[in-house]
Amino acid sequence: MQPQLKPMRGLDLKQDELFSYTTLEQRIPSDHPLRPLRKLVDTVLASMDQDFDGLYSTRGRASIAPERLLRASLLQVIYTVRSERQLVEQIDFNLLFRWFVGLSMDEPVWDHSTFSQNRDRLFNQEVARLFFQRIKSLEQWPGYASDEHFSVDGTLIDAWASHKSFVRKDGGEPPKDGTRNPYADFKGEKRSNATHRSKTDPEARLARKNKGDASRLAHMAHTMIEHRSGLIVDVECTEFNGHAEVEAALAMLERTAKPGSTVGADKNYDQQAFVQGARKLKVTPHVAQKAKSSAIDGRTTRHEGYTTSLKIRKRIEEGFGWLKTVGGLRKTKLIGRAKLSAQLPLGFSVYNLIRLGSLSGWWRGSHV
DSSP, X not given: OOOOOOOOOOOOOOOOOSOOXXXXXXXXXXXOTHHHHHHHHHHHHHHTHHHHHTTSOSSSSOOOOHHHHHHXXXXXXXXXXXXXXXXXXXXXXXXXXHHHHTOOXXXXXXXXXXXXXXXXXXXXXXXXXXXXXXXXXXXXXXXXXXXXXXXXXXXXXXXXXXXXXXXXXXXXXXXXXXXXXXXXXXXXXXXXXXXXXXXXXTXXXXXXXXXXXXXXXXXXXXXEEETTTOXXXXXXXXXXXXXXXXXXXXXXXXXXXXXXXXXXEOGGGOSXXXXXXXXXXXXXXXXXXXXXXXXXXXXXXXSHHHHHHHHHGGGHXXXXXXXXXXXXXXXXXXXXXXXXXXXXXXXXXXXXXXXXXXHHTOOOGGGO
């Protein structure tokens, strides 16, 4: 009788190993795109060392390192983590997240409320904008970015507020019927920013980008890209009104564009306020012309550079699309424009870092 052969099936052992001989560094593949990304991030954070010192008191117990909190926030954008509570959970058991943040295998992760506690000190507009600006100081930046040709545009970011919170300023209250989601009927009611305000986010405005779109409570985000690689060179956050796009665009041009530059834009910017404002800054406006009463003429449109600007300016939508999908900012989860003003530079900082990685050849989206 021949002995019965056992199948070469692995055993489903339930016993944990007492020791691990693999380090966290060894767990991360050598070609993982987060490795070069972290080098760039660490370079930027190192340049902000003295700025971080000024944010903290000389007394009391040591805080969680601001570098770790910022790295964690970058991961939230890269991997579209929907909440800070879920982000902390991921950092706790995800070895890749632990490595990127800078935690050891056995080091405990902080509570999710730490992000809220640091909102005013660390996650504010000044720090986020500083981080955004320092990325432009990286040695890789000049090789990919133009300093002469730009485009500007704006988009709506939905506010963390519903239509039911949009009530009359003279004493209106949101509908109530004893449930969490009460029924409301706005049919026939005239609602405007002049007479109504959101109880949830008073800074949000009832807005729509184009005729025929549904109105929604929103804030405005504005960006300025350069034309060589589509990198974002400036960001602005404003309320929605009839002049916000022009005012924000001129503010970004004044901060970023040097005399002799060009700026592309869509038909919304084909108005005297923008064209004359740009020319006053010695920047040539390459705006798409309206069918009637255009603010520019053949002296601008006859040049080949004008046609080129109109083609390349459409790339600005790529940044908006990325921010609203991957970056998770189609609708902000924070209340108020000040907090959104910090989210935008941080989100677009990640976009620029990933864009630099794509241009350099080390970023592959299949790893995220």
